[in-house]
Each structure stands twice: as C-alpha cells, then as structure tokens.
Amino acid sequence: MEQKQLEYLLKMNKVYKHILDKIDVGIHAVSEEGKTIIYNKKMRDIEGMSIEDVLDKNLLEVFSFDENSNSTLLEALRKGTTIQNAKQTYYNNKGKEITTINDTFPFLEGKTLMGAIEIARDVTKYERLVRENLHKKSDTKYTFDSIIGSSPELEEVIEASKRAARTSSSVLITGETGTGKELFAQSIHNGSPRSARPFISQNCAALPDSLIEGLLFGTKKGAFTGAIDRKGLFEQAEGGTLLLDEINSLNIALQAKLLRVIQEKTVRRVGDTRDVPVDVRIIATINEDPVSAIAEGRLRKDLYYRLSVVSLFVPSLKERKSDIRDLAVFFIEKYNSLFGMSVKKMDEEVLRLFLAYDWPGNVRELEHIIEGSMNVMDHEEVLSYRHLPIQFRSKPRVSGEKAPAPKAERLLIQSGKPIKPFDDYMKEAETYYLKKALQQHDFNITQTAEALGMSRQNLQYRIRKWDIRKE
Incomplete structure (x- = not known):
C-alpha cells in the first residue's frame, strides 16, 4: 500500500x-x-x-x-x-x-x-419509571394543614387553593423553585372529591421527549418489537389527579398532544388508533412567569389558557419573611425526629441572618440549611451561627449586615441623599404606572392592556404580582 x-x-x-x-x-x-x-x-x-x-x-x-x-x-x-x-x-x-x-x-x-x-x-430510565408508577400507591401525605406559615401572602394562596379544591377545573401553579408548589397540588387533591382516587406526579423535565410521550399516553402492543399494552399516566390517574411539574419543559409538539387530551378527555396510546376516555384533573406547575414562557416559545398560549382556569401564585420566601421563624422551628423538629436529637431552638443571631437573606432557593433552601447545621451539632440544644454551613455564612446579605434593617430603611446613601435599591424602586415605579393607567380606563383590563401595548394575560399577571387593587 x-x-x-x-x-x-x-x-x-x-x-x-x-x-x-x-x-x-x-x-x-x-x-x-x-x-x-x-x-x-x-x-x-x-x-x-x-x-x-x-x-x-x-x-x-x-x-x-x-x-x-x-x-x-x-x-x-x-x-x-x-x-x-x-x-x-x-x-x-x-x-x-x-x-x-x-x-x-x-x-x-x-x-x-x-x-x-x-x-x-x-429506555432504561423510562422502564424503571413505568414500573414505579404501576406499583406505587398514592402517597399524597400533604394537606392544607401541612403548609407552614401565617403571613397574609401565604394565607391568600391557601384560601384560593381551598376554593379550587371544590371543583375539577385545571389548575396552574406558578412559583419559584423551592416554594412548595407540589405541596399545594397535593393539598388541593386531598381536599377535593377526588381524594380517594390516585394522585400521580410527573416532572416533565426528568425525561427526554421520546420517552415521556409513552409514559404519559401509554403504549400499544406492536408499536415496536417488545412493546406491550401499557397504561400511561393519564389512564393510571383515572378518576384522580395528574400533576405535571415544570410544564414549560415539555416539548411544544407534546404540549399540543397534551392539549388535545385535556380538551377531548380522551387519550390515544402510542401506536394505537383507538381513543380511551379519561376522567383526570390536571394540575400543572411552572417556575417562571407564564407570560415570558409564552413569549419565548416554551409554553403554548392555548395550553396556558386551558391549564390556567385556576391560577395560583405561590409567594417566594423573601416575600413572606414573617414565616421564616415558624418554618425553622418546624424543620428543627423534623430533623430532631430523624436524627434522634433534641435541639430546642435557634439563637437570635441565626434568626437575624435568616431574615436578612433573600433565599433564592426558597423554603427548600431553608430546610437544607437547617439539615446541614444539625448534621454538625453534637449535644447542643441551641442552633447557633457556628453551626451554619460555611457556604451560607459566606453568602451576601440583603443589607450587607448581620442584622437586617426594616425594608423601608434599607437605603443606600449617596451624596447625603437616600437612594432605594433598584428592585424596590422598579416595583414602586411599575405599580404606580399601572395604577394610573388602570384608573384612566376605570380598571377595564382590555382597554388598559391595549393602551399599554401588552396582552391581557401580561397585565393580569402584573396586577396579581404587585397586588394592585381598585381603591
């Protein structure tokens, strides 16, 4: 060669x-x-x-x-x-x-x-999930009594959720990661007439599109070699509730199929030609502004309308900081039981740090911080600053100090004049602007949205977000 x-x-x-x-x-x-x-x-x-x-x-x-x-x-x-x-x-x-x-x-x-x-x-993961879903019993352990906190922001969502539990309408729960959206979903199911029927939860981001279609809708024998007649999650949840977590992660084409199932109340298995009637309540969650998800092509507008018959907005932890003490006490008791410990409380310095922090990971992050702290404790009865994980102690605070200043006093000083943090200023500016626009149109949503050059849904979202009310 x-x-x-x-x-x-x-x-x-x-x-x-x-x-x-x-x-x-x-x-x-x-x-x-x-x-x-x-x-x-x-x-x-x-x-x-x-x-x-x-x-x-x-x-x-x-x-x-x-x-x-x-x-x-x-x-x-x-x-x-x-x-x-x-x-x-x-x-x-x-x-x-x-x-x-x-x-x-x-x-x-x-x-x-x-x-x-x-x-x-x-398809290893798919097969494992199918087996788990076929054999698992409904483990909806959360009810409205499980939700910790008494802040007005939280109480408002709880009351709206209790009203939603009386019907079978679709629910869209919006909230940041870690705010407890599934806790609300389970509470709605357990407070509804469907509570004796299955509650099945599926994270739409957990599987590739090629696998989640068969998992959701089921498969027909002969669809591929080795395929068997298998119920999808819709059929498994018959008479009950199906929670679709992170609905914005679902492929747009699959969102169209999902919309058809919800509208027609029938499901067609992969490889089948026959439609099977299903009676399932859909609860979906999304961890971002739905309007942004629609605008950026991650959520179909028609699916959003169908899912958001009832819209719930779970507040972030930084929006309900008055609940932090109660949540911390609850998690200390939880890990006392799990770890066989007898921690009685946290000291005031720790509470001040918790109140000064913005909690981007929300309630889940607070739980992890307390769990991590109790892992390094010995026989102490008080959780103190030295027990906190080092990565938390090194994080910046809202005010840059250990003790938080009241919200109205969190001001930067420049040239002797107080200047509000940017986020606070923008919130006040947007609230004022929207209020004025709404007042000019006698709080008519359609006319105000048209004048502002935005959609009705975008305006309604912002009204709820900033709690704008007609005076």
Whole structure:
C-alpha cells in the first residue's frame, strides 16, 4: 500500500471515530466471532462501561441476559437476518440492568458474513419509571394543614387553593423553585372529591421527549418489537389527579398532544388508533412567569389558557419573611425526629441572618440549611451561627449586615441623599404606572392592556404580582 493511501485511511479512520462518538445513539458492532470491534461513546454511556471492558471481547463474557432473552446482536449474527425496533433488557458486568430499543443488522462482504452492527436507544430510565408508577400507591401525605406559615401572602394562596379544591377545573401553579408548589397540588387533591382516587406526579423535565410521550399516553402492543399494552399516566390517574411539574419543559409538539387530551378527555396510546376516555384533573406547575414562557416559545398560549382556569401564585420566601421563624422551628423538629436529637431552638443571631437573606432557593433552601447545621451539632440544644454551613455564612446579605434593617430603611446613601435599591424602586415605579393607567380606563383590563401595548394575560399577571387593587 502506498504511503498516501495509508495516510488517507488513517485520516478517515479518525473521522469515522469522531462521527461515531458524536452521534446520539449507541453503536455496537461485533465480528463474525462475536467479539466487539466498534463501541461508541453513547453506547458506553448507556451501558456504563469503558471501552477496555468491551473491545475485542466476546459479548457473553461481558454481558448477561435473562433465561428467556438472547443478545439481539448475536441473534442477527447467527441467523443472518435483520431485527428492527426490538426491546432488549440485559445486564452489564456490574449487574446493572439496561433496557434498549435496538435495530440490528448483519453486514456482509459479498455473500460472506463479516459481523453484525446494532443501533441502540436507551429506555432504561423510562422502564424503571413505568414500573414505579404501576406499583406505587398514592402517597399524597400533604394537606392544607401541612403548609407552614401565617403571613397574609401565604394565607391568600391557601384560601384560593381551598376554593379550587371544590371543583375539577385545571389548575396552574406558578412559583419559584423551592416554594412548595407540589405541596399545594397535593393539598388541593386531598381536599377535593377526588381524594380517594390516585394522585400521580410527573416532572416533565426528568425525561427526554421520546420517552415521556409513552409514559404519559401509554403504549400499544406492536408499536415496536417488545412493546406491550401499557397504561400511561393519564389512564393510571383515572378518576384522580395528574400533576405535571415544570410544564414549560415539555416539548411544544407534546404540549399540543397534551392539549388535545385535556380538551377531548380522551387519550390515544402510542401506536394505537383507538381513543380511551379519561376522567383526570390536571394540575400543572411552572417556575417562571407564564407570560415570558409564552413569549419565548416554551409554553403554548392555548395550553396556558386551558391549564390556567385556576391560577395560583405561590409567594417566594423573601416575600413572606414573617414565616421564616415558624418554618425553622418546624424543620428543627423534623430533623430532631430523624436524627434522634433534641435541639430546642435557634439563637437570635441565626434568626437575624435568616431574615436578612433573600433565599433564592426558597423554603427548600431553608430546610437544607437547617439539615446541614444539625448534621454538625453534637449535644447542643441551641442552633447557633457556628453551626451554619460555611457556604451560607459566606453568602451576601440583603443589607450587607448581620442584622437586617426594616425594608423601608434599607437605603443606600449617596451624596447625603437616600437612594432605594433598584428592585424596590422598579416595583414602586411599575405599580404606580399601572395604577394610573388602570384608573384612566376605570380598571377595564382590555382597554388598559391595549393602551399599554401588552396582552391581557401580561397585565393580569402584573396586577396579581404587585397586588394592585381598585381603591
């Protein structure tokens, strides 16, 4: 072979390897002897193996299969036939279960069989979630009595949620991460006539679109090789409530299918031609401004209208700081029970720090801070500053001091004149501007929105956000 040809082959080999490692499906090829000759990065990720574990080794030395299951690669190699869309469950050399959907082909040179190649899509997580959802009982432990706090901001949402519990209308719960949106969803379910029926929760961001469709709507036997008749979450939640968490993470095309199910109250399994009637109440959550999500293409406007028959806005912790003491006491009691400890309280310095902090992670962050603090305590009865996690102690405070100043006094001094923090100023400016515009149009939402050049939904969201009322 000439030098140029050799260099060309070496170069192309690198190109092929680069392509194989970049594509988002697993590629596994074996020689006619059943030994691995190609094993790309995606396949290594799916199976949790290194290339040294598999390359140039017989498949049966590395992987194990159930008694009634065979390797689709070896099957294609033995029979010389193509196997398409086949589900396969097997185990790696550490005993980890793996489930894939495979297209497997023998490859020949002329009439001589040279080996087989498999293209695999990972469905391990999907299969596990399906099993969990099929076998789990409703564990809706939260009711309205579980919600800690007595601030006016929180009480208002609780009252609105209790009213929503009386009906079967769809609910959209908006709130920052960690504010307790699922707690409200469970409370609505448990306070409703559907409380004896299933409550099923699914995070829409937890799975890729290719898997969540089958999980939500179910599958029909024959949709792909190995597929069985399986109920989706809608059918599993029959008569009860389905919580779709982070609805804005769902693919726009799937949002359209979801809208059809909600409107028509029927669901069609993947691969089926028959519609199944379903009676399910939908509660959805979103961790951002719905108007922004619609404007930026993450949420369909028609789905938003359908879901937001009842709209609830869970306040952030920084908007209800008067609840911090009660929440802290609750979490101390919780971890006393879990850790077998007897912490009686936190000192005032810790409370001042908690009140001075903005809590971007909200109630969940507060719980984690207290859990972390109690992990380093010994037999002390008071949670003090030295027990707080170092990463929390080093975080900036609202006022830059340990003790927070009252909100009205949190001013910066420049040239002897008080200047409000930017966020406070913008809130007051926007509230004043919207109030004036609404007053000019006698609080007619449609006319005011048109005059301001914004949508009715955007204006209504801001009215609720800033609690603007007709005086």
